[in-house]
Amino acid sequence: MNKVEMTEEIILAKKNLDISWEEIAAKVGLAPVFLTSACLGMNSLKEEYAKKLCEVLELSDEIAILLQEYPMKNWDKTIPNDPVIYRFYEIVGVYGETIKEIIGEKFGDGIMSAIDFSMDIDKEKNPAGDRVKITMNGKFLPYKSW
Known part of the structure; x- marks a missing residue:
């Protein structure tokens, strides 16, 4: 198996x-x-x-x-057709550079860890239509000079 x-x-x-x-x-x-x-x-x-x-x-x-067993974290590199997954590609396409700029201003030059990381997905009731609430929380990892 x-x-x-x-x-x-x-x-x-x-x-x-x-x-x-x-x-x-x-x-x-x-x-x-x-x-x-x-x-x-x-x-x-x-x-x-x-x-x-x-x-x-x-x-x-x-x-x-x-x-x-440790996974091989590999996925199809083409843009997916599934609407839910595609929207995340769209979000990164539209807001990715903005996210990077704001992280840079607040933390300095570095990245958010995807290893020291957590994510919560919640349903938020709203009279105009329920909302998807996704909270990502990752440790900031500054780039080092050497």
Whole structure:
């Protein structure tokens, strides 16, 4: 079994149990965004969380072992057609340089870590239409001179 097959089994189990990512994450003890990312093969889990996830989803020990393997963080470099994912490309295309400029002014020359990082996705009720609220929180990493 490989990571793709692992993900397929996790998604099928989730669907069969009719359980949300937030419910799974609460039972496992991890943040929903991180847990989902690991289930989709883009992060690894520590043994205790991998085993707990497999308990919750009634999956084999083989899945728990694969969840602990370091991922190959590789994705298709073409612009995706999926509207949700495409919008993030659009946001970076329109606001990327602005984000970089403001980070530079507030912190100096550097980047936001995607390793020392967390993200929350929330639903914000609004009379004009519900809003998607995404909060990204990453450690600032200054560039070094040498």
